[in-house]
Amino acid sequence: MGTDDRAPGRPRSKEADAAILGAALELFIERGAEATSIEQVARRAGVTRATVYRRFPDKTRLLIATLEAAYGNPPRSPRIVDVEQLVAGWTLVLSDPRQRRLLRRVYGAIEDNPELARAYHDQFGRHRDQARREVFERARARGLLPADSDPDVVLDVLTGAGWQHLATRPDTGTADEVERFLRAVLHQVGYRPGRPVEGDQ
């Protein structure tokens, strides 16, 4: 640790934080985890390498902080009320070209940088997946999903459909197209939002 750095939270330090995380996000989207280096991040952020290393001891921790900042920490919508809200949220993400590239880079990091993928899952994915699973459990309880549905499987199916959309559909699709895709997948797994909500079955 150098002694020339200011106390955390002081304005210059916060500016450096934002510049570093912004540069890291850009580079991660442009090149992926493997081809991004602390050196490049420092150069693009206009700070020294030492300034980056004082905050992030290695590239993996820098990239985790970058994803954390990109997705919001705490997560922007920690409470997902129902399937409809989940569809709305995923539609926003999957119709945003920048988010699409970011997510494909996260998938690409699984192979080259498994610690990043694992840390990302531990810090964000697991938490959100639990909230989503509960949404599907409630939908099943309300009769909006077949009684023999497995919320874990529904979550795998919907997440997988997201990867498939990212892999096979153009990044120029509209929100309407994305929503139709997600609703077709949910219909195929038996989700029927129009069903009268009477009770558990």
Next chain:
Amino acid sequence: MGTDDRAPGRPRSKEADAAILGAALELFIERGAEATSIEQVARRAGVTRATVYRRFPDKTRLLIATLEAAYGNPPRSPRIVDVEQLVAGWTLVLSDPRQRRLLRRVYGAIEDNPELARAYHDQFGRHRDQARREVFERARARGLLPADSDPDVVLDVLTGAGWQHLATRPDTGTADEVERFLRAVLHQVGYRPGRPVEGDQ
């Protein structure tokens, strides 16, 4: 074109072909499309760069030929008879650690090397997807899938579930685990292999 190369199909030439494609496959799995170069492939194959370039004018065409060889051309099982055979085939692929890494690299190439992903889809994916779609159409006609199923959606769901499995399950899983996963997904989309086959409904 050099004049020192032998006619195609002569033993030495076939050996060089195999060495080049084998080296390219190894490097693609180890490093991905972006980090693989013709230079590295030549070195690992024990041939000159010129020998590689005489066969493949650029890296993308080399990698397409590599995938073609890895998956078999013509494809090893061009005819997929029914959903059960499809499950058996995918189970083999998804329980093979090397194939898993290869497929994640193919996904990773979408971002860095879209021509490769597109060419791969045009030459292989499209053809196989059509065969799979027909399998789901027949399953629906036989009452093994709900009457309102969309074969395209079922295919997106199953392919997506494959990406999800590759992203979230360890590469050490057994064929039994993979098959249970695929069957759970198919069950969720309404596939009921045990249903009496009486006719269209």
